[in-house]
Amino acid sequence: PANAIQPLRLLLIGCPGSGKGTQSSRLEKNFGVAHLSSGDLLRRNITEQTALGQQAQQYVADGKLVPDDLLISLIDSELLHVGNTNWLLDGFPRTISQAEALDATLNKLMQPLNLVINLQVPEDVILQRIMDRWIHIPSGRVYNLSYNPPRVPGLDDVTGEPLSKRPDDTPEVFKVRLDQHHAMATPLLDHYHDVVVNVKGNTSDEIYPQIESEIVNRLGVLPGSMPEAF
Numbered sequence: 001p002a003n004a005i006q007p008l009r010l011l012l013i014g015c016p017g018s019g020k021g022t023q024s025s026r027l028e029k030n031f032g033v034a035h036l037s038s039g040d041l042l043r044r045n046i047t048e049q050t051a052l053g054q055q056a057q058q059y060v061a062d063g064k065l066v067p068d069d070l071l072i073s074l075i076d077s078e079l080l081h082v083g084n085t086n087w088l089l090d091g092f093p094r095t096i097s098q099a100e101a102l103d104a105t106l107n108k109l110m111q112p113l114n115l116v117i118n119l120q121v122p123e124d125v126i127l128q129r130i131m132d133r134w135i136h137i138p139s140g141r142v143y144n145l146s147y148n149p150p151r152v153p154g155l156d157d158v159t160g161e162p163l164s165k166r167p168d169d170t171p172e173v174f175k176v177r178l179d180q181h182h183a184m185a186t187p188l189l190d191h192y193h194d195v196v197v198n199v200k201g202n203t204s205d206e207i208y209p210q211i212e213s214e215i216v217n218r219l220g221v222l223p224g225s226m227p228e229a230f
């Protein structure tokens with residue numbers, strides 16, 4: 001039936017520092033979606049010095065796009081791994097050729113994307129956020145010294161392990177990443193125009209409720225109500 005609830009197959013798009021990681025954690029908690037973040041996966045591979053990590057390392061350090069074929073095989077295997085559940089993509093696809101590869105994979109799995117959320121945050125608030133940002137690499141958890149500090153300075157709330165600065169969170173590399181984002185965002189939003197919604201605000205707290213109501217209205221899913229799998 002047309003009003004049946006739909007599985008969540010979500011994509012978050014937004015400039016660096018727009019709060020994709022923060023919104024993802026909330027959606028993971030409230031809707032039980034599996035969070036697949038290309039940036040988190042790459043950073044874990046770099047820390048562990050896997051073959052992929054070694055190939056990707058310099059691109060990430062410079063704020064440049066990692067070659068499509070590396071990302072496509074990484075995300076394909078993650079999607080197979082999460083199985084037929086609710087998921088949220090963060091940071092992938094970032095190019096039209098990645099989007100086409102993803103669409104082909106999702107068609108085969110019969111799990112097409114059904115909501116693309118475009119985060120719109122003014123640029124003047126973003127650079128400061130990036131400067132204040134610390135992360136826990138193994139989990140991808142994000143902290144901000146001004147508005148979301150860890151309970152113990154320098155340590156992850158859940159594991160107590162040390163936090164790190166991202167080496168690409170410098171003003172110089174940030175500018176490269178921002179330009180990169182602007183170049184790719186318009187074609188990507190056009191590609192998915194049927195399923196795009198725009199949400200706008202200065203803070204993640206202002207934006208999150210808008211995302212929730214889009215999910216409720218468009219996909220018929222209430223927070224806390226998702227079955228484990230479809």
Ligand code: ATP
Nearest residue numbers: 016017038039059060063064065066091092094177
């Ligand atoms: P933020 O995490 O603040 O939203 P971001 O979107 O710039 O910022 P990530 O998504 O964590 O950061 O990506 C970090 C880096 O990893 C990118 O600058 C790029 O080098 C690489 N990367 C991540 N996703 C992709 C992708 N889909 N294609 C190519 N390179 C990618």
Ligand code: MG
Nearest residue numbers: 020021039091
């Ligand atoms: Mg991120």
